Amino acid sequence: MRTYLDIVKKVDVVPYSHEAEYDDFVSHFFRLKSHDGSFNLGYLIPSVVKELFKYPQYFMINDNIVKFSFSLDTIEKREEALEIIGNEWKNQGLFDTLKGWRNEKYTIYGPINEVYFHLERAMCPLFGVVMYGVHINGYVKSPITGEIKLWVPRRAANKATYPGMLDNTVAGGLGYPYGPIETCYKECYEEAGLEESYVTKNIKSCGVISYLYQLKPFDFESELGLVQPEVEYIYDLYMDENTIPHPVDHKSEDFQLMTIDEVKKRLLNGEFKDNCGAIIVDFLIRHSIITPELEKDYIQINSKLHRYLPFPVRSN
Amino acid sequence: MRTYLDIVKKVDVVPYSHEAEYDDFVSHFFRLKSHDGSFNLGYLIPSVVKELFKYPQYFMINDNIVKFSFSLDTIEKREEALEIIGNEWKNQGLFDTLKGWRNEKYTIYGPINEVYFHLERAMCPLFGVVMYGVHINGYVKSPITGEIKLWVPRRAANKATYPGMLDNTVAGGLGYPYGPIETCYKECYEEAGLEESYVTKNIKSCGVISYLYQLKPFDFESELGLVQPEVEYIYDLYMDENTIPHPVDHKSEDFQLMTIDEVKKRLLNGEFKDNCGAIIVDFLIRHSIITPELEKDYIQINSKLHRYLPFPVRSN
Structure with missing residues (x-):
C-alpha cells in the first residue's frame, strides 16, 4: 500500500542538493543555460543533447552545460532557432513527446520576469523548462454535516498520457497568452461545461504546488527520464448540489462524485494521474483531513509539495 | 513599503544551494554533525564554535564541521554533555539567548524519526537545531457577507523577544512531550482563555510552514546571525462572534479584532513579529485574499513558505 509521502515523491523526484543521491543525479544530466550564461533554464537528458550537437550555430555544448549561442540575443532569434529544430525533429519522428504537438505555446521566463522565449508545448519537456498549469478541486459540501465530496473525472482511454487514470476535476496548461484565472475559465468550460459566471462566483485560489518531476526516476537515457519542473x-471550486460537471470537449470519459474515503482509497491505490494525486494530498491537508496527528510524514509532504525550483519562474 | 515577498524573505533568509550567495553563506558557518557523522543537525556560528573548542571530550572540530564525539553514542550521554555545557554557559553569562532559559525541553530528531536528544529550549538556537511550534489564526467570518476578520494580539512591551509587536492569535513552541494538537489546547487556554472543548470543535490543521531564519542576515559573528531552522x-480556528480571546498568562497585552485591510496594512508596515507575518501571508493565500493575479511573486512566496530543510525533521 502506498503512503501519502509516496504519492508526493512520485512528482517531486529529483534529489535535493543535501541528499546523498544528488551528485549522482546531476552527473547524468546537462544544464540548459541562457545565451549570456547568467542563469539556468532546465535539465537536459543525453539523448536530447546528442541531437543538439547537430546545431552548433544555436547551442554551445561543453562538459555538462548546454548554452544558447551568444548570438541568440533576442526572443525572436531564440524562437526562430527553436522552431527550426522543432520542425526538423517532428518531421524526423525523433521524440515520442513530439507526437503530442499542439500548436500551443508556453512562456519561458528569465530572472527578472522577462519573457525569454515562447515554445511549443510538446517541446517543453525536451528542454526541461518550467511548465505552468491550473488544477481545480471541484467539491460539494453538505450544508448540514459539512461533509466534503470531490468531483473526479476519469481520463479518456485513448489519451496519449495517463489514459484511463483519475484526474482533478478540471486542469490545464497555461498556454500563451492566458493567465491562471483565464485558463480556469477556459478549462472549466471545455472540460466540465461550467460557465464563467458560475466559476467566478465559486472559485478560490489556494496556493501553488511546485516540484521536479520525472516519469521514471533515474532513467538517464530514455524520454521517460525527462526532468520536468512544474x-x-x-484552486478550490465550490459546486452546489445542482451543478453537475459534464465534458464538452470529451477529453474526460465521465465524472463521479466521490466521498473523501473513496478518494483516499483510490489515491493510495495509485489510480490518480501522478500530479493530480499530489494535488489531492494538498487538498486533504488544507481541509484538515490529513492532519499532523494522523500523518507521520506531514512535514516532509508539505515541503515537497512546494519545491523552490532552481530556475526563474513566472511572476505575473 | 514592504511587499509580501519581503515579509517571507524575513524568515526564509538562508540562500538556496543554486543561488549566488550560497557559497559565501556556507563558508562562514559550521555544520553540526551527529556522533557517527551520518547526518547534519544544524548550522553553528563561529562564536559558539569558539566555546565548543573548550569541550574536546564532547565535540570534534575540523574545518567547518563540528561533530559530536563518537563516544556520545546514546541519548543520555549527549544530553548529559549538553547539560554540563548549558549550565556552564548560563553561569558564565555567555550568550544573551540563554537569558531566556525556560526549563522546557525541545526534541531533536534523527533521520528515521528517532529521538536524537532533548535540549533546553533556550539552547536550541545556539546549536542551530530544528525547532517546532504551532501558530493559530483565530478568525471570525460573517455568516452574511463572508467577510473574514482576524484576532490579533500585541506582544507585551516587556517581552524579551519582539516586544510590542503584533502576533498570531495563539502560538507556542512544541515543548517535550507535547504534540501539535496538545500544544494548541495548552496555548489556546494560556494565551487566549479558550477551553479545549471549544478549540476541539473549531480548529483545523492547514499545513506546515518551514524556513531557515536568521534575525540578522549575513551576520556571521553575533548571536543575531544564529541560523534557526523552524x-x-x-491551524485556522473559527471563532464565533461571542467568543472573545483574553490572555490568562498575561503574555499578550491585548487582543484586537482586525479587518483584513487593517491586517494587510500593518503587515506591509512591518508591525508583525517576523514569523507571524509569514504565517499571515500563508493565511491570506489559502483564503484567496492574495491571488496569482494580484501578487506577482505568488510562486516564489509559496515555495519559500515551505522550505525543505536540510536536516531530519519530526515525523509524528
Whole structure:
C-alpha cells in the first residue's frame, strides 16, 4: 500500500542538493543555460543533447552545460532557432513527446520576469523548462454535516498520457497568452461545461504546488527520464448540489462524485494521474483531513509539495 | 513599503544551494554533525564554535564541521554533555539567548524519526537545531457577507523577544512531550482563555510552514546571525462572534479584532513579529485574499513558505 509521502515523491523526484543521491543525479544530466550564461533554464537528458550537437550555430555544448549561442540575443532569434529544430525533429519522428504537438505555446521566463522565449508545448519537456498549469478541486459540501465530496473525472482511454487514470476535476496548461484565472475559465468550460459566471462566483485560489518531476526516476537515457519542473496554480471550486460537471470537449470519459474515503482509497491505490494525486494530498491537508496527528510524514509532504525550483519562474 | 515577498524573505533568509550567495553563506558557518557523522543537525556560528573548542571530550572540530564525539553514542550521554555545557554557559553569562532559559525541553530528531536528544529550549538556537511550534489564526467570518476578520494580539512591551509587536492569535513552541494538537489546547487556554472543548470543535490543521531564519542576515559573528531552522504547524480556528480571546498568562497585552485591510496594512508596515507575518501571508493565500493575479511573486512566496530543510525533521 502506498503512503501519502509516496504519492508526493512520485512528482517531486529529483534529489535535493543535501541528499546523498544528488551528485549522482546531476552527473547524468546537462544544464540548459541562457545565451549570456547568467542563469539556468532546465535539465537536459543525453539523448536530447546528442541531437543538439547537430546545431552548433544555436547551442554551445561543453562538459555538462548546454548554452544558447551568444548570438541568440533576442526572443525572436531564440524562437526562430527553436522552431527550426522543432520542425526538423517532428518531421524526423525523433521524440515520442513530439507526437503530442499542439500548436500551443508556453512562456519561458528569465530572472527578472522577462519573457525569454515562447515554445511549443510538446517541446517543453525536451528542454526541461518550467511548465505552468491550473488544477481545480471541484467539491460539494453538505450544508448540514459539512461533509466534503470531490468531483473526479476519469481520463479518456485513448489519451496519449495517463489514459484511463483519475484526474482533478478540471486542469490545464497555461498556454500563451492566458493567465491562471483565464485558463480556469477556459478549462472549466471545455472540460466540465461550467460557465464563467458560475466559476467566478465559486472559485478560490489556494496556493501553488511546485516540484521536479520525472516519469521514471533515474532513467538517464530514455524520454521517460525527462526532468520536468512544474508549477500548478491550485484552486478550490465550490459546486452546489445542482451543478453537475459534464465534458464538452470529451477529453474526460465521465465524472463521479466521490466521498473523501473513496478518494483516499483510490489515491493510495495509485489510480490518480501522478500530479493530480499530489494535488489531492494538498487538498486533504488544507481541509484538515490529513492532519499532523494522523500523518507521520506531514512535514516532509508539505515541503515537497512546494519545491523552490532552481530556475526563474513566472511572476505575473 | 514592504511587499509580501519581503515579509517571507524575513524568515526564509538562508540562500538556496543554486543561488549566488550560497557559497559565501556556507563558508562562514559550521555544520553540526551527529556522533557517527551520518547526518547534519544544524548550522553553528563561529562564536559558539569558539566555546565548543573548550569541550574536546564532547565535540570534534575540523574545518567547518563540528561533530559530536563518537563516544556520545546514546541519548543520555549527549544530553548529559549538553547539560554540563548549558549550565556552564548560563553561569558564565555567555550568550544573551540563554537569558531566556525556560526549563522546557525541545526534541531533536534523527533521520528515521528517532529521538536524537532533548535540549533546553533556550539552547536550541545556539546549536542551530530544528525547532517546532504551532501558530493559530483565530478568525471570525460573517455568516452574511463572508467577510473574514482576524484576532490579533500585541506582544507585551516587556517581552524579551519582539516586544510590542503584533502576533498570531495563539502560538507556542512544541515543548517535550507535547504534540501539535496538545500544544494548541495548552496555548489556546494560556494565551487566549479558550477551553479545549471549544478549540476541539473549531480548529483545523492547514499545513506546515518551514524556513531557515536568521534575525540578522549575513551576520556571521553575533548571536543575531544564529541560523534557526523552524517548522510551524498551522491551524485556522473559527471563532464565533461571542467568543472573545483574553490572555490568562498575561503574555499578550491585548487582543484586537482586525479587518483584513487593517491586517494587510500593518503587515506591509512591518508591525508583525517576523514569523507571524509569514504565517499571515500563508493565511491570506489559502483564503484567496492574495491571488496569482494580484501578487506577482505568488510562486516564489509559496515555495519559500515551505522550505525543505536540510536536516531530519519530526515525523509524528
